[in-house]
Amino acid sequence: MFGSRQTGVHAYAKVGMETGVLAASPHKLIVMLFDGAMVAINTALVSMRNGNIGEKGKSISKAIMIIDSGLRAALDKKAGGEIAEGLDALYEYMSARLLAANLQNDPAILEEVQRLLTELRDAWNAIGDAPAATGRATSTPTLASA
Numbered sequence: 001m002f003g004s005r006q007t008g009v010h011a012y013a014k015v016g017m018e019t020g021v022l023a024a025s026p027h028k029l030i031v032m033l034f035d036g037a038m039v040a041i042n043t044a045l046v047s048m049r050n051g052n053i054g055e056k057g058k059s060i061s062k063a064i065m066i067i068d069s070g071l072r073a074a075l076d077k078k079a080g081g082e083i084a085e086g087l088d089a090l091y092e093y094m095s096a097r098l099l100a101a102n103l104q105n106d107p108a109i110l111e112e113v114q115r116l117l118t119e120l121r122d123a124w125n126a127i128g129d130a131p132a133a134t135g136r137a138t139s140t141p142t143l144a145s146a
Contacts, residue, residue: 027128033070034121037063041098041114048107060102063113064095090116 044059072091077084094113101109 027124030071030074030124031121031128033066033074034117034124037066037071038114038117038121040066041110041117044101045107045110045114048105048110056105057102060098060110064098067091067095067098087120090120 040059040063044056044063047053047056047059068091072088075084075088075091077088080087094116097109097113100106101113
């Protein structure tokens with residue numbers, strides 16, 4: 001009569017995520033991108049191990065999209081200088097590795113990219129949590145250092 005219970009759960013989850021995005025600081029948005037890419041890679045790993053080729057490809061494509069259209073697009077290479085250039089190259093490498101993992105059906109490559117994303121996410125969180133030299137809390141880092 002009112003649709004499946006699962007549909008309702010997904011609708012509430014979507015509203016919760018959209019509300020979180022609207023209320024998030026630029027720093028938190030980058031963390032959400034890292035989280036989304038890592039969830040997609042984890043889903044791809046599970047799908048790869050279960051032989052679900054369609055879901056594997058869909059999840060890897062989602063991770064590539066988050067990295068390219070989210071993390072890479074957020075970089076400000078002028079303001080971020082060498083750091084932003086290095087991150088751009090690293091994101092490009094990760095996308096290429098994800099494509100290779102999909103074509104070769106290689107979980108080790110997915111795990112490599114997941115480790116890189118975890119390290120970047122941890123570093124990004126440390127930047128946001130570090131107090132400024134003046135003793136005050138830091139302002140939100142610019143996206144150039146994403």
